[in-house]
Amino acid sequence: VKLDKARELFDAAVRRAEEIGAPSSIAVVDAGGHVVIKGRMEGAPLVTVRMCEDKAYTAASVEEPTADLLPEVQPGKELFGLFAAEAGRFIVFGGGVPLFDDDGALEGGLGVAGGTVDQDLAIADAALAAWSPA
Amino acid sequence: VKLDKARELFDAAVRRAEEIGAPSSIAVVDAGGHVVIKGRMEGAPLVTVRMCEDKAYTAASVEEPTADLLPEVQPGKELFGLFAAEAGRFIVFGGGVPLFDDDGALEGGLGVAGGTVDQDLAIADAALAAWSPA
Amino acid sequence: VKLDKARELFDAAVRRAEEIGAPSSIAVVDAGGHVVIKGRMEGAPLVTVRMCEDKAYTAASVEEPTADLLPEVQPGKELFGLFAAEAGRFIVFGGGVPLFDDDGALEGGLGVAGGTVDQDLAIADAALAAWSPA
Amino acid sequence: VKLDKARELFDAAVRRAEEIGAPSSIAVVDAGGHVVIKGRMEGAPLVTVRMCEDKAYTAASVEEPTADLLPEVQPGKELFGLFAAEAGRFIVFGGGVPLFDDDGALEGGLGVAGGTVDQDLAIADAALAAWSPA
Numbered sequence: 001v002k003l004d005k006a007r008e009l010f011d012a013a014v015r016r017a018e019e020i021g022a023p024s025s026i027a028v029v030d031a032g033g034h035v036v037i038k039g040r041m042e043g044a045p046l047v048t049v050r051m052c053e054d055k056a057y058t059a060a061s062v063e064e065p066t067a068d069l070l071p072e073v074q075p076g077k078e079l080f081g082l083f084a085a086e087a088g089r090f091i092v093f094g095g096g097v098p099l100f101d102d103d104g105a106l107e108g109g110l111g112v113a114g115g116t117v118d119q120d121l122a123i124a125d126a127a128l129a130a131w132s133p134a
Numbered sequence: 135v136k137l138d139k140a141r142e143l144f145d146a147a148v149r150r151a152e153e154i155g156a157p158s159s160i161a162v163v164d165a166g167g168h169v170v171i172k173g174r175m176e177g178a179p180l181v182t183v184r185m186c187e188d189k190a191y192t193a194a195s196v197e198e199p200t201a202d203l204l205p206e207v208q209p210g211k212e213l214f215g216l217f218a219a220e221a222g223r224f225i226v227f228g229g230g231v232p233l234f235d236d237d238g239a240l241e242g243g244l245g246v247a248g249g250t251v252d253q254d255l256a257i258a259d260a261a262l263a264a265w266s267p268a
Numbered sequence: 269v270k271l272d273k274a275r276e277l278f279d280a281a282v283r284r285a286e287e288i289g290a291p292s293s294i295a296v297v298d299a300g301g302h303v304v305i306k307g308r309m310e311g312a313p314l315v316t317v318r319m320c321e322d323k324a325y326t327a328a329s330v331e332e333p334t335a336d337l338l339p340e341v342q343p344g345k346e347l348f349g350l351f352a353a354e355a356g357r358f359i360v361f362g363g364g365v366p367l368f369d370d371d372g373a374l375e376g377g378l379g380v381a382g383g384t385v386d387q388d389l390a391i392a393d394a395a396l397a398a399w400s401p402a
Numbered sequence: 403v404k405l406d407k408a409r410e411l412f413d414a415a416v417r418r419a420e421e422i423g424a425p426s427s428i429a430v431v432d433a434g435g436h437v438v439i440k441g442r443m444e445g446a447p448l449v450t451v452r453m454c455e456d457k458a459y460t461a462a463s464v465e466e467p468t469a470d471l472l473p474e475v476q477p478g479k480e481l482f483g484l485f486a487a488e489a490g491r492f493i494v495f496g497g498g499v500p501l502f503d504d505d506g507a508l509e510g511g512l513g514v515a516g517g518t519v520d521q522d523l524a525i526a527d528a529a530l531a532a533w534s535p536a
Binding site for chain 2: 404405408409416436437438439440441442443444448451
Binding site: 002003006007014034035036037038039040041042046049 | 270271274275282300302303304305306307308309310314317
């Protein structure tokens with residue numbers, strides 16, 4: 001993900017967050033998990049500054065939406081260990097999504113944190129619309 | 135495990151991973167849990183770079199396949215405490231196997247991460263075939 | 269510093285960086301040292317992702333440009349201890365500047381990393397022009 | 403850097419290390435600083451397992467050979483702060499080199515640790531010859 005494109009996702013996320021009144025922090029990372037752009041809206045809780053990046057990192061790292069991970073890391077499930085292994089960065093609730101190119105190769109991840117999980121997901125969807133214009 | 139032998143296991147694992155279309159990261163560690171060889175195939179998710187090593191470490195550390203550990207670390211079971219104590223490195227699903235010499239002495243561990251657990255196990259088996267030609 | 273204003277600084281910095289051909293990472297932090305916006309231009313070295321934020325943090329933290337700090341942290345000088353205490357985040361060469369409001373109250377910090385120190389400073393100046401139109 | 407090419411560098415480094423009798427650890431990382439291949443020859447000190455990766459990471463991170471960094475991080479010099487900021491991963495003596503493609507874009511880094519600095523550099527040179535056949 002290059003800065004110009006990441007910036008489009010970021011701006012789209014900010015617009016949606018304003019519309020639904022959910023001040024959020026938003027991050028886009030590259031395929032190596034490193035920040036391309038990250039920002040915090042006024043009113044987004046302090047923890048979201050780190051969490052949005054961790055969500056984006058997690059989604060890029062496992063190439064899955066973070067929303068899918070919670071059931072997989074419960075005791076008795078296969079990824080129970082992974083959650084502990086990546087403790088500190090591995091976020092297992094909604095708001096992080098991987099970004100792929102048209103050939104299915106990983107381009108990076110997007111993370112949104114600030115509102116309820118439903119709000120985070122709505123904001124992430126708005127950003128993804130900027131990623132894949134349909 | 136010396137580098138030459140570890141390299142044979144690594145190469146055998148890469149070949150099998152290519153055959154089954156499961157880009158993976160593969161690590162071989164010595165009896166001290168330290169990397170002898172580790173690599174990442176193109177397309178293997180980022181998280182696998184660390185996970186393959188953690189699986190190899192875990193298998194060498196407890197001298198058991200990681201696939202056997204999940205039930206043992208549940209609350210109320212004997213290894214529940216160990217899992218917490220080693221959180222961050224202790225992986226409790228399949229893909230890590232210990233390596234023993236002909237006298238049963240620990241030589242190290244092998245870890246595969248990238249595909250489904252079944253794919254990880256199939257790749258680990260291919261590597262083990264290079265370890266113990268039968 | 270609110271996101272809208274921070275984006276103006278960020279954009280001004282990116283434009284100058286493009287003009288002088290110095291791909292850079294740029295961060296704006298608030299008075300608490302936390303990221304408001306941060307981004308990496310294509311071609312900016314990996315180390316700059318963290319360094320731009322550390323420069324912004326350092327400038328906000330001591331309310332001085334980081335370019336002024338190098339002599340102050342030498343052995344025998346007053347800030348020698350501070351440098352050690354903050355090791356890991358305290359950057360003592362140019363590219364970080366504090367941001368003040370019209371009453372002289374701290375608003376945050378700006379950090380630029382990517383080119384030579386002279387280039388970093390030129391880019392920071394361009395961003396500051398967006399902060400205080402004169 | 404893809405695994406196939408990284409293995410060529412790795413193998414070339416191992417051959418040279420054997421020739422000069424300097425058992426070493428060798429790592430190749432991608433542009434994001436993540437391991438593509440890493441291995442330890444028998445007899446390479448334990449510390450080299452981590453150090454080879456840190457050298458490769460450092461070289462990729464700052465896009466300079468690590469051999470050039472030592473003078474720059476001395477007290478009174480500009481990168482004095484950087485060394486502290488990246489403490490734990492930032493290696494400032496020879497053995498790490500960045501890898502660029504034909505257009506000068508970063509492809510990753512190579513790190514060699516095990517012998518004297520002169521030996522590390524000789525081994526790195528042998529690997530680089532595999533990177534850029536001349």
